[in-house]
Amino acid sequence: DIVMTQSPDSLAVSLGERATIDCKSSRSVLYSSNNKNYLAWYQQKPGQPPKLLIYWASTRESGVPDRFSGSGSGTDFTLTISSLQAEDVAVYYCHQFYSTPYTFGQGTNLQIK
Amino acid sequence: QITFKESGPTLVRPTQTLTLTCTFSGFSLTTRGVAVNWIRQPPGKALEWLALIYWDDDKRYRPSLKSRLSITRDTSKNQVVLTMTDMDPVDTATYYCAHSPGSSSGTGWIDPWGQGSLVTVSS
Numbered sequence: 651d652i653v654m655t656q657s658p659d660s661l662a663v664s665l666g667e668r669a670t671i672d673c674k675s676s677r678s679v680l681y682s683s684n685n686k687n688y689l690a691w692y693q694q695k696p697g698q699p700p701k702l703l704i705y706w707a708s709t710r711e712s713g714v715p716d717r718f719s720g721s722g723s724g725t726d727f728t729l730t731i732s733s734l735q736a737e738d739v740a741v742y743y744c745h746q747f748y749s750t751p752y753t754f755g756q757g758t759n760l761q762i763k
Numbered sequence: 764q765i766t767f768k769e770s771g772p773t774l775v776r777p778t779q780t781l782t783l784t785c786t787f788s789g790f791s792l793t794t795r796g797v798a799v800n801w802i803r804q805p806p807g808k809a810l811e812w813l814a815l816i817y818w819d820d821d822k823r824y825r826p827s828l829k830s831r832l833s834i835t836r837d838t839s840k841n842q843v844v845l846t847m848t849d850m851d852p853v854d855t856a857t858y859y860c861a862h863s864p865g866s867s868s869g870t871g872w873i874d875p876w877g878q879g880s881l882v883t884v885s886s
Contacts, residue, residue, distance in 0.1 A: 651826070681868070690872035699859055699876035700810065711874070743810055747863070747872050750823040752800070752812040 652677050652746050656755035662763040669731040671758045673744035678724045681748070688748035691720055691729045693740045694757075700743060704729065736762065765789035767860050767877030775850045775884050783880060785843040785860030792838055793818055796865015799843045800873055801834065803856040811856075816843055818865065852884045 653676040663669040679688045687707035692700035702711045704720035707727055717732045731738055739762060744755040771783035785799065792799060800815040814824045814834040824832050833846045843860060857879040864871045 684868050686868055688871075690874075699861075699879055700873075702872060702874035705872040705874075745810075745873065747870070750815065751825050752815070752873070754810040754812065757809045 651751050652679065652749060652753050654744055654746055654753050654755040656744060656758050658758060659756065660759040660761070662761045663734045664763045665736065666733050669734050669760055671729045671742050673727045673755050675725045675746055679746045679748035680724050687723055688746055689727050690745045690747065692743045692745060694743065695740045734762070765862055765875050769858060769860050769877045769880035771880055771882065773881060773883060775882060777851055777884060777886055779850050781847045781850050781882060783845045783858055785877065787841050787862070790862060792836055794865055796870050798863040798870050800861045800863060801845045802859045802861060802873070804859070805856040814845060815863065817870065850884045855882065855884045857881045
């Protein structure tokens with residue numbers, strides 16, 4: 651199985667400041683044949699299912715604010731929120747869909763400082 | 764617009780078998796590359812992928828639960844069914860069904876998700 655490890659587990663950031671969440675996979679999720687990273691990011695608010703933010707490691711889903719961005723390749727990835735808004739308080743998960751069993755990171759709980 | 768509805772029991776006794784049905788609309792499970800997943804989330808814990816069924820009826824399972832899981836589909840009813848045998852209190856969780864799109868790059872990420880179905884295992 652590909653193990654996904656996020657850091658930190660929890661994070662408190664002031665409104666308007668940058669938030670950065672890292673995700674590391676135990677094996678590369680980059681397919682050399684198409685140069686795509688099979689990595690997605692989700693946001694989950696209490697009582698709701700996860701919402702897709704980013705796929706292919708850096709492609710923003712339609713309707714997702716442009717303050718959310720994804721970067722990285724191979725085994726190391728980052729989700730960045732450029733200017734934290736109150737509505738961004740949530741748990742964030744990375745997910746690899748490179749191979750089954752699909753796996754998720756343990757989640758990062760993002761709060762307002 | 765893709766939608767999902769999970770249905771099944773809210774309470775299951777230990778050792779019983781859980782059967783959950785996912786009824787979907789807005790896509791075809793016979794379209795190349797498409798898959799339907801089951802994922803669960805124990806209260807206050809992280810997401811745990813359980814199984815998926817592909818457009819060609821191929822199936823994949825979480826290795827640690829493979830002996831207890833079965834995923835099937837009924838394309839005429841747009842339904843996917845997950846069964847999990849020998850339920851235990853540690854299986855208490857919200858169970859989600861969710862779509863994976865197909866593309867020229869294969870089967871993709873998980874989106875969208877159903878609202879989930881909370882299943883409690885207790886005597």
